[in-house]
Amino acid sequence: MACTRPPSAPRSAISNVNETSVFLEWIPPADTGGRKDVSYYIACKKCNSHSGLCEACGGHVRYLPQQTGLKNTSVMMVDLLAHTNYTFEIEAVNGVSDQNPGARQFVSVNVTTNQAAPSPVSSVKKGKITKNSISLSWQEPDRPNGIILEYEIKYFEKDQETSYTIIKSKETTITADGLKPGSAYVFQIRARTAAGYGGFSRRFEFETSPVSVAASRDQSQIPIIVVSVTVGVILLAVVIGFLLSGRRCGYSKAKQDPEEEKMHFHNGHIKLPGVRTYIDPHTYEDPNQAVHEFAKEIEASCITIERVIGAGEFGEVCSGRLKLQGKREFPVAIKTLKVGYTEKQRRDFLGEASIMGQFDHPNIIHLEGVVTKSKPVMIVTEYMENGSLDTFLKKNDGQFTVIQLVGMLRGIASGMKYLSDMGYVHRDLAARNILINSNLVCKVSDFGLSRVLEDDPEAAYTTRGGKIPIRWTAPEAIAFRKFTSASDVWSYGIVMWEVMSYGERPYWEMTNQDVIKAVEEGYRLPSPMDCPAALYQLMLDCWQKDRNSRPKFDEIVSMLDKLIRNPSSLKTLVNASSRVSNLLVEHSPVGSGAYRSVGEWLEAIKMGRYTEIFMENGYSSMDAVAQVTLEDLRRLGVTLVGHQKKIMNSLQEMKVQLVNGMVPL
CATH class of the missing domain: 1.10.150.50 (Transcription Factor, Ets-1)
Incomplete structure (x- = not known):
């Protein structure tokens, strides 16, 4: 037999970074050395960006499935350090590699890890315990991966997990009040950095002090009263439901909410003649069918990723270029789905593309297509050079004329009019979800509210479960989850305020609960400084308590057009003394x-x-x-x-x- 030799180096190694994990893939070596027993070895080095010196990563890094003896051409490294430069060397070896006196043959990949969420809190200690309260303290996570912004403490009565309470704290101590005497409570804690929340700690169980016998005898009557009231409420609900169902059988359409009727038709895929309507992709039995119906499949080879420009809910957001056959190459934004996703995450990720692909308007972000037949899964959209509107305005405070600002608002209103006409309710309209290009054209984006808000720092828990962005949301949507185009109009009024104040935070440092209470009691944001009276009046119209009294988006577009055609109407400013009245x-x-x-x-x-x-x-x-x-x-x-x-x-x-x-x- 001919002599065998060590293999050549693996080829075309690519990396995918997800926070503090790195996924590597490569192509087998061109020359296997005449042997079939080829496997792979991964060397990990941590490098100092200033000195250029590298050292071995150490034992804290985990390799999935393993570091040596790899048979497949991919591996994942987890538990890396945040914001750190790494070099990975991938070497192919076979049965005679140990006999080779020459230099190692490997391919190297350089990566920088992202900021990562903190590791879980590992130890929680109980402090003072009374019959109605429990005090706790804990240590900062072993790997904070950045500055801890706050802690979230979730607790519930033992065996009552579906009814829990959330407390937020900037300190490593809290006291949970209003608890039942002599009851066991389960606590879990997680930390948040700029990268988001880490995982919850394991469950810690503590018990409140028992109440006196006399008091407990009095308390024993409470469950009986609660049960009686509950039974009464259920009976009343049954009677009302029976009456309502009877009326529904009589087709009393005069009582039906027109918004509900519209959504009913859309979800049933019944299109009105001559009117293009939005179809909810969640109504498809197979979500992949919706993606392929509304989004064009793009070959991964047509896309060039250039740099990471941000972090999305499911992975990184990059800028790059797209070269389609017969067309000139042009810049695009690329959202990638991180490695190790679940099928539900993939479905939710592509769900936004299924929504976006139905829209075609100059003030709605344009979907170029999706990559679903290779990894990573991607959503490709037009590239907006100036990024999100709120950040752009903060960077350019005071740099634009009133007419330019009104032009931005007109574009947003035009996009929202189009969505409203399509029967689509955005539910998360805010300056952070508007993108702006180099020509100052604003486009509505972010059509994934149901998933995005779960980790949005602007979101708040509501009494009915789920989360909504309180500062931008209409009172009826907060109280009854009644989202309509009219609630989008309320949010548009907040966006107007953000634009005219150059990205200031609505309601400043008021808490979400204080905002809800103040708005309910009639408080409205004051006019931004140097704001034309006509624009502030339009904001107040958008913030009418009665949703039927708010202007429609077509009326808003018409009004802004009149102001742009007649610039002198913008010269009258809100009286300075009444701004804070x-x-x-x-x-x-x-x-x-x-x-x-x-x-x-x-x-x-x-x-x-x-x-x-x-x-x-x-x-x-x-x-x-x-x-x-x-x-x-x-x-x-x-x-x-x-x-x-x-x-x-x-x-x-x-x-x-x-x-x-x-x-x-």
């Missing part, structure tokens, strides 16, 4: 408890250079400062727009603190 709940001094002096306040907002000017002009107390208007600032010589905004916004936030106390409005 609906923030004031009584004439008590504002801010006196927050800052001890005018100087301390100005220093806190990095405007200390104006302390002397304020004092010389009689503004020597926080009570006096609370009455300052924009005209007063100009008179004092505060001429820079950015400084004016900073001071006026700080005053507004101090006034909002009064609302935070939930004094009746």
